Amino acid sequence: ARPFEKGHRMAEFILLGFSNHPELQTLFFLVFSTIYMVTFMGNIMIIMVIRANSRLHTPMFFLLSNLSFIDLCYMSATIPQLLVNFLRKTKTISYVVCMAQIFFLITCVGSECILLAAMAYDRYIAICHPLLYTVTMNRKVCLRMAAGSWTGGILNSLINTLLTSALSFCGANEIRHFMCDVPPLLELSCTDTALNKTVLHTASIFIGISPCLFIVVSYIYIVTAILRIRSAEGRHKAFSTCTSHLTVVITFFGTALFNYNRPNSGYSLDIDTLVSTLYCIVTPMLNPIIYCLRNQEVKGALWKMVGRKQVPPVV
Incomplete structure (x- = not known):
């Protein structure tokens, strides 16, 4: 750790995540390189299909x-x-890159929360009001939903990033994480962080909890409507259109709630790093896998693209 005078803007931070095992840095590099490639190729594949x-x-x-x-x-x-950083002896990140990482990270997390709620609304209209689906979910509405998710994520991120960048750091510069995020920086700051915490908690209600509750209410209506369908085949078909989205929602919000609502103390650095990895890295990797395995239309289009006519059954 290196001390700084009050009010001084730090040149860099030290990221402690994964630093407990210096002998495994090469293995970690290979593992996370593979995860990044799988995630990148999987999501690109879905967009192309x-x-x-x-x-x-x-x-x-x-x-x-x-x-x-x-x-x-x-x-x-x-x-x-x-x-x-896996290839470096000292796991550093510059102040500017740290702030940029916070901005893009919060933007993507907030946008995904809102977009998952929009996808739940799409399923609600499709199953509960099928005759109004083409009118309600027209192209203009879809574009507004996508634009709204990005707008909400960017505005939330901009506010939190500006407030974080206004903090002073005059003590240790070691972040108990493998990336820059607002909560660990608030712990390092030597200035009053009451406003930052208030804004962060307020944002979590509007950007995190509210979309989650909206999704829960939407699926209560969806399940009720599906149970009213008389034929077993019809119920199965209706459920199958929701399973992929519901699995992604449970994975994303489950790891997010566990990550941000666990005690601040009482965990080792290894446990902190594992929990953060599940939330920040594993979940985005699982999304394309879930949709490829559980959605027959995506599977069919994918197998058609690679030149196979038959789609393997869902296991």
């Missing part, structure tokens, strides 16, 4: 392609710097 197949030019898949793009940005904001 949706664009190439006219049958997938529907509101649900338009929103899915936006989700894949967000996940691409999400991973690109965190993993490249992490890979660079």
Whole structure:
């Protein structure tokens, strides 16, 4: 750790994540390089499949392609710097890069929260009001949903990033994380962080909890409508259109709630790093895998693209 005088802007921070195991840095580099490649190729593949197949030019898949793009940005904001640090003896990140990482990270997380709520609304209209679907979920509405998710994410990120950049750091410069995020920087600051914490908690209600509650209420209506369907085949078909999205929602919000609502103390650096990795890295990697395995239309288009006519059954 290196001391700084009050009011001085730090030149760099030291990221402690994964630093407990210096003998495993090469292995970590290989593992996370593979994860990044899988995530990048998986999300690019979904975007290309949706664009190439006219049958997938529907509101649900338009929103899915936006989700894949967000996940691409999400991973690109965190993993490249992490890979660079695996090759360094001292895991440093400059002040400017740290602030940029915070901005892009919060933008992507907030945008994904809102977009997942929009996808839940799409499923609600499709199952509960099918006759109004083409009118309600028209192209203009879909574009507004996508633009709204990015706007909400950017505004939230801009406010939090500006407030964080106004903080002074006059003590240790070691961040208990493998990337820059607002909560660990608030712990390092030697100035009053009451406003930052208030804004952060307020944003978590509007950007995090509110979309989550909206999704829960939407699926209560969806499940109620599906149970009213008389034929077992009809119920199965309706459920199958929701399973991919519901799995992604549970994975994303489950790891997010666990990450931000666990105690601040009582965990080792290894446990902190593991929890953050599940939330920030593993979840974006799982999204394209979930949609490829659980969505028959995506699987069919993918296998058609690679030249196979038959789609393997869902395991």
